[in-house]
Amino acid sequence: MTKDIFLLGSTGSIGETALSILKQDKKNFKIKLLTTNSNVNKIYKQAIQFNVREIVIFDKKKYLKNYKKFKFKKIKVYSSIKDVFKNKKKKSYLTINAISGIDGLEPSLNIIKFSKNFAIANKESIICGWNFLKSELKKYKTHFIPLDSEHFSIWSLLKEDKKNIKKIYLTASGGPFLNFNLDRIKNIKPKYALKHPNWKMGKKISIDSATMMNKIFEVIEAVKIFDLNSKQIDIIIHPKSYIHAIINFNNGLTKFLAHDTTMSVPIANAIYLEKNTYKHKKNKFNYEKLNGINFIKPDFEKFPLLKILNYKFNNTYLEIILVSLNDALVKNYLENKIPYISIHKSMVKLLKKPYFTKYYQVKPRNINDIKTMVKRVNQYVDEYFKVNA
Numbered sequence: 001m002t003k004d005i006f007l008l009g010s011t012g013s014i015g016e017t018a019l020s021i022l023k024q025d026k027k028n029f030k031i032k033l034l035t036t037n038s039n040v041n042k043i044y045k046q047a048i049q050f051n052v053r054e055i056v057i058f059d060k061k062k063y064l065k066n067y068k069k070f071k072f073k074k075i076k077v078y079s080s081i082k083d084v085f086k087n088k089k090k091k092s093y094l095t096i097n098a099i100s101g102i103d104g105l106e107p108s109l110n111i112i113k114f115s116k117n118f119a120i121a122n123k124e125s126i127i128c129g130w131n132f133l134k135s136e137l138k139k140y141k142t143h144f145i146p147l148d149s150e151h152f153s154i155w156s157l158l159k160e161d162k163k164n165i166k167k168i169y170l171t172a173s174g175g176p177f178l179n180f181n182l183d184r185i186k187n188i189k190p191k192y193a194l195k196h197p198n199w200k201m202g203k204k205i206s207i208d209s210a211t212m213m214n215k216i217f218e219v220i221e222a223v224k225i226f227d228l229n230s231k232q233i234d235i236i237i238h239p240k241s242y243i244h245a246i247i248n249f250n251n252g253l254t255k256f257l258a259h260d261t262t263m264s265v266p267i268a269n270a271i272y273l274e275k276n277t278y279k280h281k282k283n284k285f286n287y288e289k290l291n292g293i294n295f296i297k298p299d300f301e302k303f304p305l306l307k308i309l310n311y312k313f314n315n316t317y318l319e320i321i322l323v324s325l326n327d328a329l330v331k332n333y334l335e336n337k338i339p340y341i342s343i344h345k346s347m348v349k350l351l352k353k354p355y356f357t358k359y360y361q362v363k364p365r366n367i368n369d370i371k372t373m374v375k376r377v378n379q380y381v382d383e384y385f386k387v388n389a
């Protein structure tokens with residue numbers, strides 16, 4: 001019997017990697033739902049190729065303009081996850097959330113109850129809404145799998161030894177600017193910042209890798225997912241990105257997890273989780289990469305955003321403000337409205353604004369509180385750049 005898959009964010013980099021794995025095993029897996037924000041042409045092709053009968057186009061204007069086009073192919077189009085499940089109860093074997101940004105949170109909260117297994121790459125929603133996600137996972141007995149490669153590695157390494165962790169090292173590639181002083185690249189254009197040395201990813205996460213914000217997010221994500229204290233996690237730069245996580249245990253043992261720099265490894269292992277039967281086609285142990293292993297302590301002058309890790313992340317509005325400020329700054333940078341250096345400088349300044357700091361001890365009660373704060377941050381950043389242009 002085939003296993004049903006719901007794939008959120010199918011038109012993005014992670015979504016397409018998941019599809020390329022599922023394409024090779026149509027006998028065992030049947031995709032039942034695909035989603036996009038606004039890439040109507042791509043999702044149309046995907047729906048035809050995988051014979052998917054239901055899709056979501058989240059962008060309201062695109063939805064209204066295009067939903068009729070799908071009718072001819074007998075594909076039902078919705079504009080939200082809630083609408084998809086109005087009259088259904090059947091759970092998927094696996095839901096994959098590959099949406100980017102904080103907008104991935106609400107779809108997760110609406111789909112967990114319809115999923116036996118829930119694998120998520122969308123780090124922003126874990127950072128901002130972990131408490132809400134956790135309570136849905138518990139309520140509906142949904143099995144959780146982190147897909148970020150570092151967290152997938154920790155999760156695999158921890159299956160037995162969770163209680164004995166002394167320290168976890170999250171490896172960072174250092175991004176395209178590891179060997180540059182920040183001053184030299186202060187006006188660097190997005191096309192260079194988008195060129196990650198090891199990974200092919202979506203635009204937003206590529207910029208986050210260059211600034212090291214991605215690693216800050218991953219530390220916060222790991223603290224939440226694995227219920228650790230932040231002192232148990234360190235960042236270590238490993239330019240070849242072959243090792244994804246290192247765990248040092250109290251008993252003196254240290255475990256490393258290595259795999260090629262492709263997200264297909266965690267995604268495929270999540271898809272084939274049940275029987276643990278995945279056989280990676282290009283599986284070749286790369287000792288040359290291990291011979292050249294090189295670990296470097298991160299330099300706070302080059303990556304000033306790392307100081308953000310001194311904040312206490314305790315499921316308050318701080319996480320939402322941080323993620324939304326970063327979304328807004330990266331968007332402005334990608335649209336060539338602000339220079340590269342401004343992502344760093346404005347972030348540090350904005351986080352200290354009393355307009356935001358007064359919320360750092362306050363906890364959002366629900367998804368609507370989170371959405372309201374996201375709007376406020378966006379409005380504030382718009383005004384800020386009008387005045388400080």
Ligand SMILES: NC(=O)c1ccc[n+]([C@@H]2O[C@H](COP(=O)([O-])OP(=O)(O)OC[C@H]3O[C@@H](n4cnc5c(N)ncnc54)[C@H](OP(=O)(O)O)[C@@H]3O)[C@@H](O)[C@H]2O)c1
Nearest residue numbers: 009011012013014037038039099100103121122123201202
């Ligand atoms: N790429 C990687 O190697 C990698 C590794 C680890 C973790 N992650 C995390 O995985 C997530 C996805 O990354 P990615 O690189 O695959 O991103 P991406 O290529 O930009 O794709 C994002 C996907 O989310 C959809 N989306 C964007 N905004 C949305 C919104 N407001 N509402 C609903 N859907 C929306 C996009 O639809 P459209 O096509 O219509 O824009 C697309 O399907 C991110 O959270 C990232 O941090 C990525």
